[in-house]
Amino acid sequence: MLRLKVGFLLAAFAIVPIAAKANSCPESYAALARAPVHQRGEALVSATYGRLEELKAGRLPGIEIEVIGTSDGFPIQLVRVRSPNPKAARVFVSSGVHGDEPEGVTTGMALLENTIRSRRYDLTYVPMMNPGGLKAETRANLAKLDINRSFDPGVGTEAAEALKKAMRGRNFEVAVDLHGASQKTQFFLISAKEEGARADEILKNVPEALLLPSSTGTYPGYAPGLNDPKKYRMLFPGSAISNNGGTLKDFLAAYAPRSYTLEYPGAVDFSLQQEWNYRILNSILETAEK
Ligand SMILES: [Zn+2]
Numbered sequence: 001m002l003r004l005k006v007g008f009l010l011a012a013f014a015i016v017p018i019a020a021k022a023n024s025c026p027e028s029y030a031a032l033a034r035a036p037v038h039q040r041g042e043a044l045v046s047a048t049y050g051r052l053e054e055l056k057a058g059r060l061p062g063i064e065i066e067v068i069g070t071s072d073g074f075p076i077q078l079v080r081v082r083s084p085n086p087k088a089a090r091v092f093v094s095s096g097v098h099g100d101e102p103e104g105v106t107t108g109m110a111l112l113e114n115t116i117r118s119r120r121y122d123l124t125y126v127p128m129m130n131p132g133g134l135k136a137e138t139r140a141n142l143a144k145l146d147i148n149r150s151f152d153p154g155v156g157t158e159a160a161e162a163l164k165k166a167m168r169g170r171n172f173e174v175a176v177d178l179h180g181a182s183q184k185t186q187f188f189l190i191s192a193k194e195e196g197a198r199a200d201e202i203l204k205n206v207p208e209a210l211l212l213p214s215s216t217g218t219y220p221g222y223a224p225g226l227n228d229p230k231k232y233r234m235l236f237p238g239s240a241i242s243n244n245g246g247t248l249k250d251f252l253a254a255y256a257p258r259s260y261t262l263e264y265p266g267a268v269d270f271s272l273q274q275e276w277n278y279r280i281l282n283s284i285l286e287t288a289e290k
Helices: 002-013 029-034 041-058 103-118 131-136 158-167 196-203 248-252 270-287
Strands: 063-071 074-081 090-095 122-126 174-181 188-191 232-236 239-242 258-265
Touching: 041 063, 041 074, 041 103, 041 131, 063 158, 074 103, 074 131, 074 158, 090 103, 090 248, 103 122, 103 174, 103 258, 103 270, 158 248, 174 248, 174 270, 188 196, 196 232, 196 239, 196 270, 248 258, 258 270
Parallel strands: 090 122, 090 174, 174 258, 188 239
Antiparallel strands: 063 074, 074 122, 188 258, 232 239
């Protein structure tokens, strides 16, 4: 079984020889980007749980993994990677709240691997907020509830309630919830609060062709029934602000002065998705160091 999990891991992240120790990490994201595997559903969930089990068994110093609750009967895990640098930025990342957006999970897991190696950040990461949905490749959980609209009081899902409980007493410089927009061909960052300067800095190295246009000032080509275009305002290319109630990003704004949703474009080449999703995520976290 362990070998099977290791096999899945290798397929997902293409990182280490088969004989490598359980605590091995990828050399760099470049290695991931050269051999991307478009993994989803059962295989993605197995690979992610498998890697977290390996990390738990590896007992590396400064790494803690806890189960904070369940969703559809599957555990929701939270990983903390501490940095020996007391000035390291405290960052929170979550992924997989929408089960049909698997590249958020592979991007977040790449960040986890690289942070274990570099200890650049004090990272708190929840890889799979919706494991049932990820297995079934559905936006909602298996009870057909959109977890990313369930953070307002009285609306709760078990996943939202688990995270609310786990976040008590924590605080961060920045929080990022990783998403994907299946119909889109450009990236965009959604801020919980207006902070154009920082978004400008985060996106400055991204080619404009890869950023969602802002010329009309509104959110273009929204998915009918899923998002209200009036709730999104485009500030400049790739940068939006929203007040879409009950989202994880809005919940996280109470724990970090800057809170973002990062959306990868699901309609472009997978390698491009992964490479730039990772780069933009890193740019967000770098701004937390300043
Ligand atoms: Zn999403």
